[in-house]
Amino acid sequence: MVEPMLVAEGVRKSYGSVEVLSGISLVVMPGQVTCLVGPSGSGKSTFLRCVNHLESIDGGRLAVNGQLVGYREEKGRLHELKEREACRNRASVGMVFQNFNLFQHMSALENIIEAPQRVLKLSKEEAINSARELLAMVGLSTRGDSFPSQLSGGQQQRVAIARALAMKPKLILFDEATSALDPELVGEVLSAMRALAASGMSMVVVTHEMGFAREAADEMVFMDAGMVVERGSPDQVLDNPQQARTKAFLTKVR
Template identity: 65%
Template sequence: MTETLQSSSATNIPAPPAPVPLLSARKVRKSFGGVQVLKGITLSVNAGEVMCLLGPSGSGKSTFLRCINHLERIDGGRISVDGELIGYAQRQNRIYEMNPREVARQRRGIGMVFQRFNLFPHMTALENVTVAPIGVKKLPKQQATQRGLDLLDRVGLVDLAQSYPTQLSGGQQQRVAIARSLAMDPKLLLFDEPTSALDPELVGDVLDVMRALAADGMTMIVVTHEIGFARGAADSVVFMDGGVVVESGPPASVLDNPQNERTKAFLNSVM
């Protein structure tokens, strides 16, 4: 007896669903006075990805970052993180701004590392890392302390846990700030030019921590001028200018083979 073997047709195998972006921004607009800083930004980031935002000063990069966690109110468009509108709620066909308590709840899942560290000067490194988990998440002090020590160890500073910010270098303070953001177990971590305020010899340690986070699968959006970091750690690079996305794509495409003349000019000035 002859058996006929039938190969399954590829058309019978459903394609895997496209991943739902962890961050979705659609036509985001923001003005200050009569100056439109963001002119309809649309982009998305999947869970576990790293996106680097490049562009000249005044291009809207930092403003967009601050809109993601509603530190700046948007004038139009929508921003969602993990499927939830940020800063606003939709009821029927109308959009309402959330009250401060609801916005604060959302920010717990969106960590942010600023240029200037913003550590509490009267608290030790460990206290800076544990204050939010204890005060906001109501984590028991012993548990928060152990978690804080683990995070300081992760950024290479556990031996300086009892040091105050004035006793730390700028790079060390920035690594404490990263540990502080991680202490809230964020879904998304935002970096606003985290090395721009550092002396050149201190930049490497901070970038090493960020590379390790990227390798561990942390979802990150990084505003930076560190082209080497963008090339090695990012999944996507976005070049912004004048409040719009000029060019975006994989690092090898945007950084090594840019198509837009404005992108080429910018990269030539910083590389």
Template identity: 60%
Template sequence: MSSDAPVVSAVDVHKSFGSNKVLKGIDIDVSAGEVVTVLGPSGSGKSTFLRCINQLEEIDSGAIFVDGEQMGYELRGERLYHLPDSAVRRQRRKIGMVFQHFNLFPHMTALQNVVEAPIGIHGRDKTEAREEAMELLRRIGLAEKANSYPRQLSGGQQQRVAIARALAIKPQLLLFDEPTSALDPELVGEVLATMRDLAEGGLTMLVVTHEISFAREAAHRVVFMDGGVVVEDGKPDDVLNDPQHARTRQFLNRFI
């Protein structure tokens, strides 16, 4: 892992929806090449935190930096100003995101889904983008499904195409929002195998998941969140095998 400045730095991040305080001062750094898994019960703020990183949700206070650039804001003199939508879209180009429910375009083939952003948003050469997309599909074991539509793919195959789509923009950071929770149990393994391959390849990843096995085998760090705060943050062996907080122990006991 790199010793340079963090790829992600969240500083005292707060987020509320009406009177519901979802994030209550999140401080997390993710270094280049680091794989960080975020565990916690439903409603703990995990997914909201990811969405704030990618500016799908606007934070109320604090700051989030990706590759040293503050997301959603620009400092002019001594004041912060909201960035226009065009600038936010530019910031998002460095971040890939894999959602719980795949979000593939149903009218596009697997190949078309993967090349859509590189061509339509990044303005890449069509031939080059298609070649790179096919290589990504080969990498995830789905080259033979390039011309298949989402309805012709299993849930696991759809999620692997979604991963290839996120990789196609060559992100500096890849976010996973519970990528296996919508899958039948027998399909979870193929998606986790793809994610382990990415982790071994040195990609910077922040993964919200309930898959303890992935956290144990592939993560450099495990963060446990509850009630909108970080309760524990440490090496997988430490957090999973010897948690220091009673709430962490109570949560992990459900998986033993």
């Protein structure tokens, strides 16, 4: 049997007295693209941050490629890893954020090679060769020496995608990767994401781009109030939603 790439079982997360995730369970198979949709505040971004252990969880468990994320298990109990161990653990999960998070004092190429040299211990030559291939893949082969201030928002986000891929992740997470972009720049980032999906990369994508979700997703998951309300193929969820909350949301975003 093929082992799932991501398994979330009853994941809970609270900030003070506010429960943001109320028992999220989700399975993503290798090569699968899962799109998370729903209103602001429904817990989508928090869930991604928990998958990457940028946030600890208060209940349940998360595993990527068969390995617990951010925790080890002893005698049936979970114990959070120390930060250094968690960073190594996190290396198998890439993440692309809303706001690029590029180092402004580094060129596009330097942004991409930094982590592979430090974490994967690649030589500078290996890291540069890989970075150039990735820049070509996202359509930026001539912009390796450009600094973020010299790039458009769409170009910066494509550099961020290349940077995430440079770590050779098993799974890549996209947190509203186009929401900070001007409308005319959205298409170029979605194109890079479509190409990545077509290559067989396992992806979990928080998005408000329903057209992208319909085209690229294997499964669409509608979340609201920290819970999974409905899931299914994009055509099922978009064209024939079963839950009233899903229907109400879709009437507002179409």
